[in-house]
Amino acid sequence: xxxxxxxxxxxxxxxxxxxxxxxxxxxxxxxxxxxxxxxxxxxxxxxxxxxxxxxxxxxxxxxxxxxxxxxxxxxxxxxxxxxxxxxxxxxxxxxxxxxxxxxxxxxxxxx
Amino acid sequence: xxxxxxxxxxxxxxxxxxxxxxxxxxxxxxxxxxxxxxxxxxxxxxxxxxxxxxxxxxxxxxxxxxxxxxxxxxxxxxxxxxxxxxxxxxxxxxxxxxxxxxxxxxxxxxx
DNA sequence: TCAACATATAAATACTTATTGATATATTCA
DNA sequence: TGAATATATCAATAAGTATTTATATGTTGA
Numbered sequence: 001x002x003x004x005x006x007x008x009x010x011x012x013x014x015x016x017x018x019x020x021x022x023x024x025x026x027x028x029x030x031x032x033x034x035x036x037x038x039x040x041x042x043x044x045x046x047x048x049x050x051x052x053x054x055x056x057x058x059x060x061x062x063x064x065x066x067x068x069x070x071x072x073x074x075x076x077x078x079x080x081x082x083x084x085x086x087x088x089x090x091x092x093x094x095x096x097x098x099x100x101x102x103x104x105x106x107x108x109x110x111x
Numbered sequence: 112x113x114x115x116x117x118x119x120x121x122x123x124x125x126x127x128x129x130x131x132x133x134x135x136x137x138x139x140x141x142x143x144x145x146x147x148x149x150x151x152x153x154x155x156x157x158x159x160x161x162x163x164x165x166x167x168x169x170x171x172x173x174x175x176x177x178x179x180x181x182x183x184x185x186x187x188x189x190x191x192x193x194x195x196x197x198x199x200x201x202x203x204x205x206x207x208x209x210x211x212x213x214x215x216x217x218x219x220x221x222x
Numbered sequence: 223t224c225a226a227c228a229t230a231t232a233a234a235t236a237c238t239t240a241t242t243g244a245t246a247t248a249t250t251c252a
Numbered sequence: 253t254g255a256a257t258a259t260a261t262c263a264a265t266a267a268g269t270a271t272t273t274a275t276a277t278g279t280t281g282a
Contacts, residue, residue: 076248
């Protein structure tokens with residue numbers, strides 16, 4: 001049966017848990033802003049707080065979530081803790097989702 | 112300023128709301144199962160209920176969510192209501208997320 | 223029109239989680 | 253060691269949502 005199913009379905013159906021975990025991480029605007037900011041390279045918590053104008057506990061909370069599903073790596077340097085993207089491909093996902101969203105909305109307006 | 116920012120960031124930062132809406136839709140296993148099932152083509156609600164072994168109200172609820180972010184199109188035929196994928200590219204997103212999840216977990220085991 | 227079926231909606235519950243404010247922990251430097 | 257800074261954690265709250273059970277709506281065929 002698994003030989004018959006197209007490849008896209010196979011890989012996916014065996015990893016629904018991983019997919020939902022990653023998708024959940026991407027379902028918050030502040031976490032997306034953090035990920036996009038980290039696209040420029042590793043940043044300390046305080047830099048993120050300053051750049052995104054969010055409270056420090058809130059940023060720590062979101063970084064914890066991102067770390068939980070392994071989307072960021074952590075590294076201490078003196079008193080600072082730096083976070084960086086674990087896999088830049090996540091940015092491509094964001095871009096693809098943006099493109100899909102854009103097109104779905106455009107088609108809707110056509111109705 | 113927008114000319115300086117890399118293209119990936121530009122498109123994305125202007126559509127954080129769309130991205131989070133789509134990602135939220137993908138953050139539930141039962142919704143993913145529905146999307147994957149719809150990869151085979153349009154299906155009636157009762158077929159989905161039967162195939163996925165979920166209660167009918169639950170399936171209707173999830174279909175409503177998927178429709179809300181335009182991931183599925185709806186079509187009535189007699190007493191049946193058929194749902195189909197609005198954009199098959201969403202399946203590629205699932206595949207990409209599965210691949211990223213797989214690799215992130217594999218690397219973690221290496222630590 | 224009525225019975226049977228397909229689907230949607232409503233109400234209730236339980237669980238998750240984003241956010242805030244307060245506090246704890248850890249590191250550096252004087 | 254102690255003060256200052258960086259970050260994490262905790263407790264509380266509010267808001268969202270997945271699921272269930274019951275019911276309503278809509279469609280068909282007799």
